[in-house]
Amino acid sequence: MRRLLAPFSRPVPALLALLVAAQALFCWRLTTPHRLVFDEVHYVSAARTLLALDGPVNIEHPLLGKMLIAAGMLIFGDTPLGWRALSTLAGTAIVGGVFAIVWLMTRRTRPAATAALLTLVNFMVLVQARIAMLDGYMAAFLVLAIAMMGWAMRGSVAQSRWRWTLGAVLLGLAVGVKWAAVPYLGYAAIGFVLMKRGDASRWPELRWWSAWGLLGIGAGLAYAVTFTPAFFYAHDPLTLATLLPFQLDIYARQTQVLPPHTYQSLWWSWPVIGRPIWYFYEVADGAQRGIFLLGNPAVMWGGLVAVATCALGWVRTREVRLGFAAALWIGGFAIWAIIPKSLGFYYYYFLPAIWLSIAIAVAIDRWRPRLRDWDEAYLVAAVCLLVYFYPILTAGALAGPDSFARWTWFADWR
Incomplete structure (x- = not known):
């Protein structure tokens, strides 16, 4: 087994294997159902209007x-493949x-x-990678922006500057998809100052005022350009x-x-999967089918333990990786307590759900000697849950109209 896994101990082969697996998983039976699903009704219609350059919608x-x-x-x-194809690339970009x-x-x-x-x-990533909605694109730009800004921490002065600037541009593009990415501009500015203070060698020769300037200019210009059509x-x-008004x-x-709304939920219920959403549950393409947006219980609930563990570990040791892993989720989730939205929906938890995977991986890496082989058992459990829930995540053919009961573990899931 160790010999078989040896190539995957190197980053590039491992990354490529995961990207291929992700793209294959997201694309399998992508066009089912052959009709608009959930908010595709709004966004595909808006895309058609954009193609025609008809007017604001x-x-x-x-x-x-x-x-x-x-x-x-x-x-x-203008087909199911066309509506959803680039969403699969966004999902794969999130994984990478x-x-x-x-x-x-x-x-x-x-x-x-x-x-x-x-x-x-993570069920949420899978579902959002197979539907023509905005959240997957926003998350892809945002995840890549964070990776790019992290890459900018080391390297030459020129490398640090252009990587940080590119990260800022990617943040601006994320905001150009949905305003839910706006708080991360502030997090980037604050995070730069805090991490630079902890180690001046990070982002070499890049001062806070330069970093903030590049962040504002790069993100602002990128955001403005998205309005060109x-x-x-x-x-x-x-x-x-009229652009600013x-x-x-x-x-x-x-x-x-x-x-x-039937599927509205309160922000504090999202981490425990309090009110997931049926994006689709109808007879289509000759069978009863469903698309259920919920999180993988192993990731959602295990991730909360990991965030708490990382936060406590940072308090005791001040290890940057532990603090960053915890802060990503805390910042991504807590902001929903103050965002002025009259209604909340479970898919708003999409970004914090992604950060849970980072917290889990960092916690496992930090305390792996104590876990022995339990970390591997945990990964197997997460994969098995994906296999179990797969039919209602991807509009698989179900036995009949009452089939949903097999997967709805709690009353709020119905």
């Missing part, structure tokens, strides 16, 4: 995510980005591969004079009071 979110859906439709046609973040934190392949594998078997609308086109329109839509 779905203005509660910036344009980039809908532009990417439109790009898939240009390549593969998580691998890169943890490898940069630990300089070891095993924890990086562990984090990427847990991301791969709106300047060419046939009706109500944007102008340079249009942001107030987005904010007004983001904070409007909405009527109650």
Whole structure:
């Protein structure tokens, strides 16, 4: 077994194997069901309007995510494949980005591969990688931005600057998909100061005012450029004079009071999978099918233990990797307590759910001698749960209309 796994002890072969596995998993039966699912109704329609450059639509979110859906439709046609194809690439980028973040934190392949594998078997990543929604694109840009900024910590002065700037651009693109990425601009600015103070050799010769300037300029310009198609609308086109006021329109839509929804949930319930969402549960393509957005229980619940462990470990040892792993999840989750949204939905937990994989991998790596072989048993359990839930994550053919009961462990899951 050790000889068979030997090639995967090196980062590049391990990363490539995980990327191939992720892309294959996300693409398998991608076009099922052959109809719009959940919020695809909004975003595919908006992508069609963008392709026609007809006028503003779905203005509660910036344009980039809908532009990417439109790009898939240009390549593969206005079909289920076209709607969802680029979402699979975003999902694979998330897996690769998580691998890169943890490898940069630990300089070891095993924890990086562990984090990427847990991301791969995270049900939320799988579902969002197979649907034409915005969250997968936002998460992909954000994860890659964090990896790039981490890469900028070491290297020559020139390397540090261009990597940090590229990370800022990727953050701006994430905001250009959904404003839910905005808090991470602040986290990047604060994180730079704190980590630079702890070790001045990080980001060599890059001072805080330069870093903040590059962050603001890179992210701001990238975000502004994503509105380019709106300047060419046939009706109500944007102008340079209306670009900034249009942001107030987005904010007004983001904070409007909405009527109650069947699947609404409170932010504090998300970590324990309090109210997952049925994206789809109908007869389609000749069979009863369902798409259930929930988190892998092993990752969701085990991740909370890992975050607490990393946080306590940081308090005792001040190890940067432990503090960073805990802070990623805490910052990504706690912000939802103050974001002015009238309704909450479980898919808002998408980013914090990704950070759980990082916390788990870092905790396992830090305390692996105490775990003995339990970490491997845990990974097997996470994979087995994916196999068990797979039919209702990917619109597999079910026996009948009551089949959902097999997977709905709690009343709130129905």
